[in-house]
Amino acid sequence: MSVAVGIVLPELRIPVTPTFVISTAVATRDFQDVHHDRDQAVRRGSKDIFLNILTTTGLVQRYVTDWAGATAMVHSVAIRLGAPCYAYDTLVLTGQVTQASSTGCVVAVVGRVTGGDHVTGQVEVGRLP
Amino acid sequence: MISGSAAIVGVGETEFSKDSGRSELHLAAEAVRAALTDAGLAPTDVDGLVTFTMDSTAEVALAREIGAGELRFFSQVGYGGGAACATVQQAALAISAGVARVVVCYRALNERSGRRFGRVSRDVSSAPTSSGVDNGWHYPMGLGTPAATVAMVARRYQHVFGATGEDFGRVAVAARRHAATNPRAWFFDRPITLADHQASRWIAEPLRLLDCCQESDGAVAVVVAGVERAADLRQTPAVITAAAQGSGADQYVMTSYYRDNLTGLPELGVVGRQLWQQSGLVPDDVRVAVLYDHFTPYVLMQLEELGFCPPGEARHFIADGAIELGGRLPVNPHGGQLGEAYIHGMNGIVEAVRQVRGSSVNQVAGAGPVLVTAGTGVPTSGLLLASSGRGWVGR
Amino acid sequence: MEGTIRAAAERIRAAGAGPARPGRDPVNLPMIRNWLEAIGDRNPRYEQDGVAPPAMTQVWTMRGLHPVVEPADPLSAMSAVLDQAGFTSVVATNCEQTYHRYLRDGERVEVRSRLVDVRGPKRTALGEGWFVTTDSTWYVGAEAVASMTFRVLKFRPPGSTATAPASERAPAAASERVPAVVSERASGVAFERAAAAVASDALRPVVTRDTAFFWAGTAAGELRIQRCGGCGELRHPPGPVCRQCGADRQDHLVARGTGEIFSFVVHRHPPVPGRRLPIVVALVELTEGVRMVGEVLGADPRQVRIGATVQVDFVRVDTELTLPAWRLLP
Numbered sequence: 074m075s076v077a078v079g080i081v082l083p084e085l086r087i088p089v090t091p092t093f094v095i096s097t098a099v100a101t102r103d104f105q106d107v108h109h110d111r112d113q114a115v116r117r118g119s120k121d122i123f124l125n126i127l128t129t130t131g132l133v134q135r136y137v138t139d140w141a142g143a144t145a146m147v148h149s150v151a152i153r154l155g156a157p158c159y160a161y162d163t164l165v166l167t168g169q170v171t172q173a174s175s176t177g178c179v180v181a182v183v184g185r186v187t188g189g190d191h192v193t194g195q196v197e198v199g200r201l202p
Numbered sequence: 203m204i205s206g207s208a209a210i211v212g213v214g215e216t217e218f219s220k221d222s223g224r225s226e227l228h229l230a231a232e233a234v235r236a237a238l239t240d241a242g243l244a245p246t247d248v249d250g251l252v253t254f255t256m257d258s259t260a261e262v263a264l265a266r267e268i269g270a271g272e273l274r275f276f277s278q279v280g281y282g283g284g285a286a287c288a289t290v291q292q293a294a295l296a297i298s299a300g301v302a303r304v305v306v307c308y309r310a311l312n313e314r315s316g317r318r319f320g321r322v323s324r325d326v327s328s329a330p331t332s333s334g335v336d337n338g339w340h341y342p343m344g345l346g347t348p349a350a351t352v353a354m355v356a357r358r359y360q361h362v363f364g365a366t367g368e369d370f371g372r373v374a375v376a377a378r379r380h381a382a383t384n385p386r387a388w389f390f391d392r393p394i395t396l397a398d399h400q401a402s403r404w405i406a407e408p409l410r411l412l413d414c415c416q417e418s419d420g421a422v423a424v425v426v427a428g429v430e431r432a433a434d435l436r437q438t439p440a441v442i443t444a445a446a447q448g449s450g451a452d453q454y455v456m457t458s459y460y461r462d463n464l465t466g467l468p469e470l471g472v473v474g475r476q477l478w479q480q481s482g483l484v485p486d487d488v489r490v491a492v493l494y495d496h497f498t499p500y501v502l503m504q505l506e507e508l509g510f511c512p513p514g515e516a517r518h519f520i521a522d523g524a525i526e527l528g529g530r531l532p533v534n535p536h537g538g539q540l541g542e543a544y545i546h547g548m549n550g551i552v553e554a555v556r557q558v559r560g561s562s563v564n565q566v567a568g569a570g571p572v573l574v575t576a577g578t579g580v581p582t583s584g585l586l587l588a589s590s591g592r593g594w595v596g597r
Numbered sequence: 598m599e600g601t602i603r604a605a606a607e608r609i610r611a612a613g614a615g616p617a618r619p620g621r622d623p624v625n626l627p628m629i630r631n632w633l634e635a636i637g638d639r640n641p642r643y644e645q646d647g648v649a650p651p652a653m654t655q656v657w658t659m660r661g662l663h664p665v666v667e668p669a670d671p672l673s674a675m676s677a678v679l680d681q682a683g684f685t686s687v688v689a690t691n692c693e694q695t696y697h698r699y700l701r702d703g704e705r706v707e708v709r710s711r712l713v714d715v716r717g718p719k720r721t722a723l724g725e726g727w728f729v730t731t732d733s734t735w736y737v738g739a740e741a742v743a744s745m746t747f748r749v750l751k752f753r754p755p756g757s758t759a760t761a762p763a764s765e766r767a768p769a770a771a772s773e774r775v776p777a778v779v780s781e782r783a784s785g786v787a788f789e790r791a792a793a794a795v796a797s798d799a800l801r802p803v804v805t806r807d808t809a810f811f812w813a814g815t816a817a818g819e820l821r822i823q824r825c826g827g828c829g830e831l832r833h834p835p836g837p838v839c840r841q842c843g844a845d846r847q848d849h850l851v852a853r854g855t856g857e858i859f860s861f862v863v864h865r866h867p868p869v870p871g872r873r874l875p876i877v878v879a880l881v882e883l884t885e886g887v888r889m890v891g892e893v894l895g896a897d898p899r900q901v902r903i904g905a906t907v908q909v910d911f912v913r914v915d916t917e918l919t920l921p922a923w924r925l926l927p
Contacts, residue, residue, distance in 0.1 A: 104662040134651060335802070
């Protein structure tokens with residue numbers, strides 16, 4: 074894997090529609106009302122429904138494998154959560170290789186929304202054995 | 203007219219080491235005192251001081267340390283090692299213009315134990331100056347060491363002229379052969395073979411470790427006085443037959459990458475043409491050449507730029523040992539910066555003076571003039587030195 | 598109160614891992630396809646190889662629409678204690694998953710969790726709270742296939758008092774009720790250090806009025822070449838006054854981004870801040886005629902040649918610096 078430290082991944086922009094929030098929540102079997110019921114979410118102090126963590130983890134993984142290709146092997150995904158990703162926002166994922174070796178690399182990923190960093194994390198990725 | 207108006211009348215050095223154990227100011231004072239002693243002059247005779255902008259010792263600090271009195275001329279020359287011969291030119295200019303009578307040129311550095319120039323320097327890439335802006339076109343991209351900047355030119359030179367790593371290696375072999383018989387040289391008694399060169403590790407391809415000069419601690423000073431004064435002093439004067447600075451069109455510092463060609467050192471061509479014109483000499487007249495050898499490829503390119511051989515043919519010029527002792531044009535009999543020490547080119551001036559005096563440990567027979575060059579790849583300078591009455595037929 | 602919380606935490610922690618909880622369904626392609634469709638992941642590998650996306654691991658053991666309260670679950674138990682003490686709200690702060698291998702279609706997965714630590718009380722941007730960290734391991738039979746460290750902040754919503762009854766029940770793990778930026782960085786610190794090592798180490802250009810257009814261009818994904826507003830002369834590196842006609846009205850064009858390697862260096866020593874060596878740095882003659890220095894990305898040094906054609910790429914170091922770089926064209 075000839076990946077150099079400093080390589081920047083192409084940006085991924087995801088329009089966070091209510092459908093996106095709800096379909097991903099259901100696909101990850103997370104039925105908390107804040108991820109599908111706007112009235113309940115507002116009642117609980119949120120301005121809208123928002124992405125659940127399993128989806129954020131999935132998006133971070135997808136973002137890196139989109140770049141690394143089908144033969145990539147994801148070893149780990151570590152994320153820190155920040156501002157919520159509400160419906161009608163746009164999630165902008167950016168990434169950069171922070172470590173690289175002959176067998177793989179570490180990509181630092183940041184997902185930004187209007188309110189700031191929704192997620193920052195690291196994905197450790199290698200090749201299929 | 204600068205030619206023949208002044209002479210180097212004294213030289214002084216500290217030992218050359220990897221860790222001097224004392225401050226650069228201390229080293230400077232020591233070298234200057236030694237040079238004055240060599241000349242038979244007192245600190246109070248000094249009325250001018252010249253150094254490099256890169257030197258850490260201000261003229262006034264040095265003047266205090268050596269007990270000089272009033273100074274009437276002080277100057278600093280820029281562009282790193284390109285300043286070496288220009289310090290002597292500044293002194294000769296001041297003397298020929300009558301503003302000073304005894305000018306000392308000095309350079310002191312703990313380059314090995316202190317700030318190492320071969321490292322990537324954040325300072326030079328972030329300086330809020332035109333040079334800082336220039337560096338912004340390559341430092342952030344990962345091209346940030348002298349070796350790497352030279353390697354870019356060396357690769358093109360190889361591509362265009364067919365020079366090889368072995369051609370570069372022959373320069374290193376000659377330098378180490380000469381250093382091996384110079385007790386002052388760090389690499390005294392340690393010659394290398396071409397195979398050693400080829401086995402040394404890559405630094406910045408196509409440059410290997412043995413293509414790069416060493417790093418040193420030490421100081422050098424030379425005393426310049428008018429030729430009339432020189433005649434009364436202790437040593438055989440090394441008359442400044444010619445002295446020149448040069449900068450080329452579209453000049454950058456180490457990265458003149460935007461000119462049509464990347465196979466020469468046009469700034470040194472500017473120097474060379476002036477040296478021949480001022481002195482009336484031609485390359486064939488030169489007995490010994492002291493060529494600035496921070497990196498071997500630039501020695502080949504200097505031979506071409508100064509007219510010792512046509513462009514691209516230096517590898518043929520040196521192939522039969524021409525630049526070694528006993529060859530057609532012995533280069534760097536002291537071992538150069540590859541073999542003796544890296545004192546930013548100033549130790550080369552001392553060697554040239556010794557060759558003029560006839561006192562070098564690796565003395566080249568004859569009475570012809572001695573050529574000295576300063577740092578290349580940067581705005582640079584050069585000198586032609588000869589014993590009194592010789593080698594300046596241009597006057 | 599603090600003592601009560603600490604004692605409960607110690608008791609739950611000492612009890613070790615809770616009971617294994619099996620997933621409702623085996624790993625299966627219909628759920629994988631739903632997940633891929635919703636996430637927008639077009640990687641064909643999962644269908645082709647019959648394996649699950651690694652980030653789906655936790656999905657297999659989610660409790661579903663009607664979760665059963667499990668008092669033996671360490672996070673549930675700890676949450677109940679903190680709820681009683683008035684720290685009724687929860688926000689997840691960190692999730693670190695490690696995948697030992699990919700799960701295969703048909704495999705049955707179960708999970709066991711244990712409490713790692715409870716730290717507090719901490720003042721955060723959300724209010725006073727406790728960080729609760731759990732470790733979970735997923736098994737197929739006896740084989741551990743994935744693990745997760747999960748951290749939540751259980752906090753007291755502003756305006757409530759220590760003795761106020763819980764205004765809402767703490768949800769199960771893997772969800773958040775009051776999302777917000779949390780002031781404590783916890784394990785996120787490691788990420789920040791890693792990113793900073795690259796960004797803060799980077800050698801930065803001095804940007805002046807004369808050169809700002811170039812760097813604004815790279816940030817926007819454009820390789821800009823200065824063009825004289827008087828005579829149209831192209832120039833790189835740029836400067837404020839045209840060398841041809843003397844005009845000081847500078848304009849620029851956006852380069853096609855293609856060129857040929859005029860010369861190059863394979864830098865192996867000494868270290869270069871922010872980079873892993875060796876790197877290849879090339880002087881490229883752009884199609885428009887000017888030359889420019891940049892790193893050749895992703896290239897085997899042995900494959901780089903003078904005359905090779907390259908395409909520009911952009912390396913975003915951080916919000917302030919984007920570098921031009923090259924990629925070899927086949």
